[in-house]
Amino acid sequence: MLRMLxxxxxxxxxxxxxxxxxxxEEKPKLLVLGFDGMDPRIAEEMMKDGRLPNFQRLSERxxxxxxxxxxxxxxxxxxxxxxxxxxxxxxxxxxxxAREPDTYLPFLSTTVxxxxxxxxxxxxxxxxxxxxxVVLLRRGRAFWEILEEHDIPTVTLRLPxxxxxxxxxxxxxxxxxTPDILGTYGTFSFYTTKPYVVTEExxxxxxxxxxxxNKVATRIVGPPNSFLEGSPDAEIPLTVYVDPDYPAAKIExxxxxxxxxxxxxxxxxxxxxxxxxxxxxxxxVRFYLKxxxxxxxxxxSPIQIxxxxxxxxxxxxxxxxxxxxxxxxxxxxxxxxxETWGLNEGRLNEKEYLQQSEFVFEQTKxxxxxxxxxxxxxxxxxxxxTIDPLQHMFWRLRDxxxxxxxxxxxxxxxxxxxxxxxxxxxxxxxxxERVGNDATVIxxxxxxxxxxxxNFHLNTWLYWNGYLALRDDFREESDEFFENVDxxxxxxxxxxxxxxxxxxxxxxGEGVVAPGPEKEHLLDExxxxxxxxxxxxxxDQVIAEVYKAGDWYSGECANEAPDMIVGYNEAYRGSWETxxxxxxRTLLTDNAKKWSGDxxxxxxxxxxxxxxxxxxxxxxxALYDLAPTILGEFGIDKDADMxxxxxxxxxxxxx
Amino acid sequence: MTGFFTxxxxxxxxxxxxxxxxxxxxxxxxxxxxxxxxxxxxEAMKVVKTKISAYFLEMRLYKEDISAVVGSQKSILVANMQxxxxxxxxxxxxxxxxxxxxxxxxxxxxxxGLQPGDTALVKVKVEEEVDVIREGITLNVGSGxxxxxxxxxxxxxxEADWKIRLTEAxxxxxxxxxxxxxxxxxxxxxxxxVPVFSIFKKGSISESIFNPxxxxxxxxxxxxxxxxxxxxxxxxxxxxxxxxLWSFLxxxxxxxxxxxxxxKVE
Numbered sequence: 001m002l003r004m005l006x007x008x009x010x011x012x013x014x015x016x017x018x019x020x021x022x023x024x025e026e027k028p029k030l031l032v033l034g035f036d037g038m039d040p041r042i043a044e045e046m047m048k049d050g051r052l053p054n055f056q057r058l059s060e061r062x063x064x065x066x067x068x069x070x071x072x073x074x075x076x077x078x079x080x081x082x083x084x085x086x087x088x089x090x091x092x093x094x095x096x097x098a099r100e101p102d103t104y105l106p107f108l109s110t111t112v113x114x115x116x117x118x119x120x121x122x123x124x125x126x127x128x129x130x131x132x133x134v135v136l137l138r139r140g141r142a143f144w145e146i147l148e149e150h151d152i153p154t155v156t157l158r159l160p161x162x163x164x165x166x167x168x169x170x171x172x173x174x175x176x177x178t179p180d181i182l183g184t185y186g187t188f189s190f191y192t193t194k195p196y197v198v199t200e201e202x203x204x205x206x207x208x209x210x211x212x213x214n215k216v217a218t219r220i221v222g223p224p225n226s227f228l229e230g231s232p233d234a235e236i237p238l239t240v241y242v243d244p245d246y247p248a249a250k251i252e253x254x255x256x257x258x259x260x261x262x263x264x265x266x267x268x269x270x271x272x273x274x275x276x277x278x279x280x281x282x283x284x285v286r287f288y289l290k291x292x293x294x295x296x297x298x299x300x301s302p303i304q305i306x307x308x309x310x311x312x313x314x315x316x317x318x319x320x321x322x323x324x325x326x327x328x329x330x331x332x333x334x335x336x337x338x339e340t341w342g343l344n345e346g347r348l349n350e351k352e353y354l355q356q357s358e359f360v361f362e363q364t365k366x367x368x369x370x371x372x373x374x375x376x377x378x379x380x381x382x383x384x385x386t387i388d389p390l391q392h393m394f395w396r397l398r399d400x401x402x403x404x405x406x407x408x409x410x411x412x413x414x415x416x417x418x419x420x421x422x423x424x425x426x427x428x429x430x431x432x433e434r435v436g437n438d439a440t441v442i443x444x445x446x447x448x449x450x451x452x453x454x455n456f457h458l459n460t461w462l463y464w465n466g467y468l469a470l471r472d473d474f475r476e477e478s479d480e481f482f483e484n485v486d487x488x489x490x491x492x493x494x495x496x497x498x499x500x501x502x503x504x505x506x507x508x509g510e511g512v513v514a515p516g517p518e519k520e521h522l523l524d525e526x527x528x529x530x531x532x533x534x535x536x537x538x539x540d541q542v543i544a545e546v547y548k549a550g551d552w553y554s555g556e557c558a559n560e561a562p563d564m565i566v567g568y569n570e571a572y573r574g575s576w577e578t579x580x581x582x583x584x585r586t587l588l589t590d591n592a593k594k595w596s597g598d599x600x601x602x603x604x605x606x607x608x609x610x611x612x613x614x615x616x617x618x619x620x621x622a623l624y625d626l627a628p629t630i631l632g633e634f635g636i637d638k639d640a641d642m643x644x645x646x647x648x649x650x651x652x653x654x655x
Numbered sequence: 656m657t658g659f660f661t662x663x664x665x666x667x668x669x670x671x672x673x674x675x676x677x678x679x680x681x682x683x684x685x686x687x688x689x690x691x692x693x694x695x696x697x698e699a700m701k702v703v704k705t706k707i708s709a710y711f712l713e714m715r716l717y718k719e720d721i722s723a724v725v726g727s728q729k730s731i732l733v734a735n736m737q738x739x740x741x742x743x744x745x746x747x748x749x750x751x752x753x754x755x756x757x758x759x760x761x762x763x764x765x766x767x768g769l770q771p772g773d774t775a776l777v778k779v780k781v782e783e784e785v786d787v788i789r790e791g792i793t794l795n796v797g798s799g800x801x802x803x804x805x806x807x808x809x810x811x812x813x814e815a816d817w818k819i820r821l822t823e824a825x826x827x828x829x830x831x832x833x834x835x836x837x838x839x840x841x842x843x844x845x846x847x848x849v850p851v852f853s854i855f856k857k858g859s860i861s862e863s864i865f866n867p868x869x870x871x872x873x874x875x876x877x878x879x880x881x882x883x884x885x886x887x888x889x890x891x892x893x894x895x896x897x898x899x900l901w902s903f904l905x906x907x908x909x910x911x912x913x914x915x916x917x918x919k920v921e
Contacts, residue, residue: 257776257778
């Protein structure tokens with residue numbers, strides 16, 4: 001009897017143990033780190049030199065390969081491929097900006113703001129009767145929407161192309177694409193006594209102020225107040241007192257008083273813009289006191305949506321951003337938080353840019369650590385932006401042939417890009433240690449990087465080759481948004497960094513090219529000529545590949561695609577002027593901006609990286625393979641309309 | 656008074672602020688109830704309350720008779736006034752200890768001491784018509800603190816400001832020197848929930864009442880006040896955060912209300 005009891009006990013214990021083991025096996029941990037812009041060539045070189053030991057370790061444990069990026073290789077497009085497992089034809093994001101075919105006017109491709117439908121006027125106030133909102137334009141299901149259907153705990157930190165963030169149970173904080181409180185991708189304010197000619201520049205506003213008796217009285221311009229007729233900008237008074245002798249000032253804004261020395265950043269300052277009684281929009285900013293004498297210069301960061309009281313949805317669940325802020329303090333919520341425009345426009349120098357960039361980097365680490373502390377199973381994704389904007393701004397110091405190469409700066413900042421690759425290696429090492437060997441680890445970048453020495457003015461090329469016509473030919477140029485373009489004679493036009501459109505009958509407002517053979521013939525002709533174009537100065541081919549939409553895009557949004565994507569060769573890129581629909585008088589110009597590295601090239605020029613702790617069976621992994629791979633880790637089949645395949649399943653047929 | 660509160664709140668000093676505020680609020684609720692009972696005419700209050708109930712009953716019974724309803728409402732109003740009159744003396748007696756308690760709680764729970772690495776604004780105001788630059792005020796810090804900025808002197812406001820940073824926990828000295836004298840003031844940089852004196856003025860009766868225990872600025876000095884800005888503090892009650900004042904008022908009133916039934920206080 002006792003023996004029987006003993007056997008039964010052993011059987012029960014084994015059963016419980018096995019069930020426990022199975023339970024553990026059914027609780028996979030997947031950590032995904034997105035390192036925007038990490039370039040495989042730099043990574044390979046540094047791994048060879050032993051400067052990325054943790055990446056090396058991960059690649060030895062699993063695999064390392066180049067990762068095919070999206071067409072075009074722009075971050076919103078690339079991360080949308082990652083999120084949906086589809087090509088852009090499936091999710092509908094083709095560029096940072098898209099165009100209204102009727103008017104040829106651009107709009108931001110990822111989100112649209114919908115005004116309140118009906119309003120009522122009470123005195124000076126306009127009261128909305130229905131809710132206004134922001135709508136994400138990316139189509140297709142995000143992989144975490146599928147995971148949450150299967151009750152897989154999911155956290156996505158600062159994932160790009162996810163504003164407003166999707167999901168119900170899944171925790172997430174939106175990343176690239178999240179605007180500042182003005183609704184822009186980041187508008188800094190620069191207060192100065194220097195008499196600048198311009199008051200508006202890319203990414204910022206200049207406020208010319210008076211320093212009267214060591215007091216500067218000015219204002220902070222906030223969001224348009226749609227509760228008032230004409231939507232005037234909401235404002236907050238800003239007063240700065242400068243010491244008569246010492247290099248310091250006191251800033252007074254609302255009930256905050258703070259002291260800043262010259263060349264010092266402030267902590268976060270909360271701003272509350274009163275829109276109407278009991279309604280306000282709350283933001284946070286950081287100040288940087290650049291100089292007090294001889295000229296007063298104060299930089300104010302773009303006004304971030306306050307994560308503690310977000311004016312727009314920036315997290316799922318809605319309270320998650322406040323939970324994060326409670327844990328790590330207020331944080332940058334703007335999509336690309338690094339102050340690239342401040343550096344590009346000369347309002348900040350390299351040192352100041354790096355100080356701010358470091359702050360963003362540390363903030364992301366804190367976010368990751370906060371979630372690592374509670375990561376038991378499921379998916380944890382964290383996005384690090386740092387090296388993407390860094391490479392945009394500092395590539396000139398790696399490339400002696402770049403027009404903005406500066407030996408003095410090379411002495412100081414020459415190794416900055418590699419320094420941050422090594423910092424990411426430390427993040428990886430720390431994170432791998434925290435999650436343990438049971439977790440699957442994936443590290444990826446959306447694209448690589450290369451030098452950007454020359455601007456190619458695509459609209460100018462189209463004009464010079466007879467595909468685009470001007471109303472006033474004598475001017476030989478057009479201002480932005482095709483101000484001088486004669487649509488009745490124009491066959492093709494460019495908008496955005498890589499997109500080229502045919503002025504198609506029945507689609508464009510004043511289309512002249514019939515769809516079908518006429519259009520196809522025109523596309524082939526333009527493609528052939530573009531591919532043949534060489535830089536007269538160097539003899540180099542400017543355009544490495546031109547992708548016809550019909551050959552590369554499929555899915556429910558394929559009909560919204562640009563007709564062709566221009567893939568530039570190394571060192572060349574579509575100009576900023578082209579992106580806004582300008583026609584210039586020159587075709588190729590030197591890139592004289594600090595924005596000196598880029599990735600809006602042909603996809604083979606700038607592949608991304610993929611490091612995994614498991615062996616990848618696929619010879620040529622692509623970004624859209626990641627969503628099916630993530631789902632596969634949790635035993636979930638991919639959606640039928642996903643283009644990618646599970647990279648960890650051996651013997652899978654290629655796409 | 657400050658010493659007494661320090662003694663009774665000592666068990667909560669080491670990070671148990673929420674428990675401290677709950678304890679003191681409950682204690683206050685109970686003491687106030689006791690004081691109310693002691694100083695009020697309970698019999699008269701009982702009569703008035705009974706009358707109010709009766710008038711309500713009258714309203715319900717004669718709801719068809721408008722003149723009776725209006726008469727009852729008038730009587731309820733009069734009875735309420737009588738109740739308030741009866742409550743006036745106990746309220747006047749209670750307000751003194753309540754204010755004293757609130758002053759003590761404000762010292763302990765409105766601002767948190769600095770953490771190492773934290774910075775704070777030091778704001779010095781000079782007497783009217785004194786030139787802040789000629790007064791030549793300088794700030795010196797002892798160990799545990801560092802000056803994080805040069806002075807910002809604002810003659811139009813009669814003000815000089817500095818930023819200081821705590822480098823190690825503890826209560827540290829900050830010395831202000833000027834043409835008219837010197838003063839040493841404490842900077843609180845500890846995790847203990849002890850009184851955090853943030854405003855320093857010259858000695859006066861109102862200062863003794865409302866800022867008890869704070870160091871005084873010597874009368875001979877031309878400095879009118881010194882303020883050290885500490886981080887504000889609030890209490891996490893799970894779903895929401897409240898300042899000490901709201902926490903105290905809600906808990907003490909709620910507890911007083913519950914005890915009123917137990918001790919049968921009108």
